[in-house]
Amino acid sequence: MSRARILVVDDEPFNLDIVAEYLDEMDFDLVMVESGDAAWEALGDREREFDLVLLDRMMPGMDGIMLLRKIKADERLSSIPVIMQTAATSPEQVREGLAAGAFYYLTKPFEGEALQTIIRSALDDMRVRRELRAxxxxxxxxxxxxxxxxxxxxxxxxxxxxxxxxxxxxxxxxxxxxxxxxxxxxxxxxxxxxxxxxxxxxxxxxxxxxxxxxxxxxxxxxxxxxxxxxxxxxxxxxxxxxxxxxxxxxxxxxxxxxxxxxxxxxxxxxxxxxxxxxxxxxxxxxxxxxxxxxxxxxxxx
Structure with a gap:
């Protein structure tokens, strides 16, 4: 079975390092980018399909919500599960993310076990969808x-x-x-x-x-x-x-x-x-x- 490829999007290099450390033993193919624009460019590469996007909500330029809406509006990308990592946890902010298509949420700061659990859940859902499709x-x-x-x-x-x-x-x-x-x-x-x-x-x-x-x-x-x-x-x-x-x-x-x-x-x-x-x-x-x-x-x- 091929390794799951995960796109990790965060404008803070320190946060990317934390994610890489938490996921070090899970044998994922991690692609790290520091902006919404860089993430959109990576998603547009048809030679590199992603199984999951771990997305920071609050970023300069194209923020997480804007990128999420673009992903869900694209027929080729819309089925990719997106985990929104955020410190914005008010009910109104969560509803905005849910409406945009973020059906998985992770509160910052988070522990490695919480990150691993939500990723396993999202990848399991994605695997079932692909099996159904096949x-x-x-x-x-x-x-x-x-x-x-x-x-x-x-x-x-x-x-x-x-x-x-x-x-x-x-x-x-x-x-x-x-x-x-x-x-x-x-x-x-x-x-x-x-x-x-x-x-x-x-x-x-x-x-x-x-x-x-x-x-x-x-x-x-x-x-x-x-x-x-x-x-x-x-x-x-x-x-x-x-x-x-x-x-x-x-x-x-x-x-x-x-x-x-x-x-x-x-x-x-x-x-x-x-x-x-x-x-x-x-x-x-x-x-x-x-x-x-x-x-x-x-x-x-």
Missing amino acids: SLNDHAKAMNCMTEGAFSIRTLDEARNLASFVALLGPQPETLAMGLCELLVNGVEHGNLGIDFAEKSRLREEDRWEDEVAHRLSLAENRNKSVRLKVWGDDSRWVFEIRDDGPGFDWRRFLDFDPERAFAPNGRGIALSRQLSFTSLTYLPPGNQVVVTVPKSDKPA
């Missing part, structure tokens, strides 16, 4: 005859495979796959296995999340639990219904980006999916069933 083409021809379907999954891998398969029904399969994957994975880990937001944050920090999921899947009380997906369509839209065997949860807290959770390594997936992947997203009480829709064409349903 598997889309494998299923494309099989979807032409589908009008409805019912599926049942238990594991994270099954969630990702199913998401990439049924997403081919939508007009933007890659975006739909990411949203469906998020909801299916939530059904497995939160619904069936009882891993809540705080516990997942801790497991992410300890780099034990997937190991804990595998352990809980093996327990007798969870062996018969599943997440079911039903899909059907009408003249204008596809409807996806996802249900797990858990007790439900207070989904209302997770429908929108919350500045208080911006600095956690998880907890933004539902809001991101609602914003980018679906025409509508509706949870049904007690929270173990969600219904989402997408149009059958690029025209709004």
Whole structure:
């Protein structure tokens, strides 16, 4: 597996040195630049693709928010995860960053462990997106005859495979796959296995999340639990219904980006999916069933 290439942007050389020291043992290919303009030039090099951008918010000239908006407006670069490192942590400032596309936040000054945790989380998300994208083409021809379907999954891998398969029904399969994957994975880990937001944050920090999921899947009380997906369509839209065997949860807290959770390594997936992947997203009480829709064409349903 090739090393992850990370673009680190900070106008203070001392801060770049700190990041390099914190990440020294993680075998990343680090590209360090001291301005937004230099970062934009590096991102424009098609011979050098980046897996992640670690971006300082407050810089002279092109600041972090300006650069972030340019990244998210560029079709080739928009899927690169961006971690915003900043001392500007008021709710209004965080909302501005979230609106611009910074779904990962790191408060300055930070410890090496916090930096490593948020980078692992962002790279894991990026890896899943790339795997979903790669598997889309494998299923494309099989979807032409589908009008409805019912599926049942238990594991994270099954969630990702199913998401990439049924997403081919939508007009933007890659975006739909990411949203469906998020909801299916939530059904497995939160619904069936009882891993809540705080516990997942801790497991992410300890780099034990997937190991804990595998352990809980093996327990007798969870062996018969599943997440079911039903899909059907009408003249204008596809409807996806996802249900797990858990007790439900207070989904209302997770429908929108919350500045208080911006600095956690998880907890933004539902809001991101609602914003980018679906025409509508509706949870049904007690929270173990969600219904989402997408149009059958690029025209709004």
